[in-house]
Amino acid sequence: MATKAKQLYTETGYRALVEELDYLKNTRRAEVKEAIAVARSFGDLSENAEYDAARNEQAQVEARILELEDLIANAEVVDESAIKHDSVNVGSTVKVFDVEYDEEIEYSIVGSNEANPLLGKISDQSPVGQALIGAKAGDEVIADAPGGQLRLRVLEVSRTKTN
Numbered sequence: 001m002a003t004k005a006k007q008l009y010t011e012t013g014y015r016a017l018v019e020e021l022d023y024l025k026n027t028r029r030a031e032v033k034e035a036i037a038v039a040r041s042f043g044d045l046s047e048n049a050e051y052d053a054a055r056n057e058q059a060q061v062e063a064r065i066l067e068l069e070d071l072i073a074n075a076e077v078v079d080e081s082a083i084k085h086d087s088v089n090v091g092s093t094v095k096v097f098d099v100e101y102d103e104e105i106e107y108s109i110v111g112s113n114e115a116n117p118l119l120g121k122i123s124d125q126s127p128v129g130q131a132l133i134g135a136k137a138g139d140e141v142i143a144d145a146p147g148g149q150l151r152l153r154v155l156e157v158s159r160t161k162t163n
Contacts, residue, residue: 006076008111
């Protein structure tokens with residue numbers, strides 16, 4: 001059986017996985033169990049929509065617990081204190097200048113499971129993330145994005161601030 005590849009996480013991203021798992025196991029499971037018990041008290045289970053909904057919720061919670069346990073088991077937390085912050089890496093915040101659109105953009109480089117482009121968190125595996133990894137302030141990189149090539153000038157690289 002092949003070993004599953006490790007996924008990179010920032011400390012913040014890893015902590016969020018652990019907190020969600022803790023919540024699901026210690027709080028949400030009990031809530032769903034109680035909802036099943038209440039629905040069961042309504043009588044005939046064959047025509048009991050509340051019971052069916054509670055059982056579906058239970059299945060979703062258990063599936064997410066398994067998924068989180070797998071993600072945590074295969075997580076590799078980036079030691080952000082060991083990263084050189086003069087070049088872009090996972091755990092870096094990078095301010096770039098988009099040459100074509102004449103605008104500054106700030107990205108946080110995160111592991112692929114933490115990515116949320118709407119919040120400026122891009123994966124080290126994304127086209128822009130891959131192009132930026134290793135770049136330093138003053139470098140110009142070209143990213144092959146789905147919409148075409150992006151020419152980005154790195155203005156500043158810093159360590160991402162954690163909560």
